[in-house]
Amino acid sequence: MTSWLLHDHLNGPLELDGVEFMGALRPRRRSDLHALTPHLYRVNESAISHVRERAEAMSRHGMPPALCALLRADIEPTVLQEQLSRFCLAATPTARWMYCRFFDPRVMTHLRWILMPEQLQSLLGNIQRWELLDAGRHWVSIPNQAPTTGRILRLTLDADQLRYLEALPTIRECLQQWRDQAPHAVVDESAAGRHIAERLTHARQRGLQDERDRLALVLHELLVHPDILQHPDVAHAVALAQGGTAYRTVTGNWPQARWETIQTQLTTRETT
Secondary structure, eight states: OEEEEEEEEGGGGOOSSSSSEEOOOOOOOOOGTTTSSOOOEEEEGHHHHHHHHHHHHHHHHHHHOOOEEEEEOOOHHHHHHHHHHHTEEEOOOSSSOEOOTSSSHHHHHHHHHSSHHHHHHHHHHOOOOEEOOOOOSSSEEEEOOOOOOOOOEEEEEHHHHHHHHHTTOOOOOOOOHHHHHSTTTOOOOOHHHHHHHHHHHHHHHTTTSSHHHHHHHHHHHTTOEEEEEESHHHHHHHHHHHSSSOHHHHHHOOHHHHHHHHHHHHHHHHHH
16 A cells, blocks of 8 residues: 655645655646645655654644645555645635645544535545544544545535634634643544534524634533523523623633532533
């Protein structure tokens, strides 16, 4: 099995032995992006452990991911380069083409739940396995049960998928705060991302129009109690936010003891 590496040169130099440069991804419809797209390398088997170690070290130091993905595919480099280049552009309901950083592990880990199975299958295409290091520093393997031998379709996103992609910075921030305050709560980042996205949507449906308010409410659901909206104090804070007073302003100065009381009251009601 041949191993390949996607390297985002904008996030740092490669500085590894045992890799052979194959070329940059080059979306045909947007030649202006060619300087921004990642580079494809063929990787010697002996260098794979060094790729992993370097990626983990960059993550520990809070550096943006430069070593984006290890790919396993028995295919000619030009064919793989062409396949990956096609997905640098995605069609959306609001624009003909959008630059899609699918190669970034901070994006790809969530594309697992954002895309429909057939879309993810098309993205993997000829690739038999895609490996990435997620934000929790876990190596994630995305297998392709049926590598394609036919034509690779371009990525077309519907309105909900586009909204999820646009919300990824908020979803990632929520995941990070959740992980920091409850380190054993987040294991599967894909499942956690889907759950957070659903809760952010619910918060918007409840009338919280401010993104930071929605983030605050979802964190209260995750860290205090999943039924936090059933508590009258929180429900009142949400009602005030609907009238123009930020949810964060109302709840921001509540002491820890008050949150503990809310948590106890909701938990007790569940068990009585």
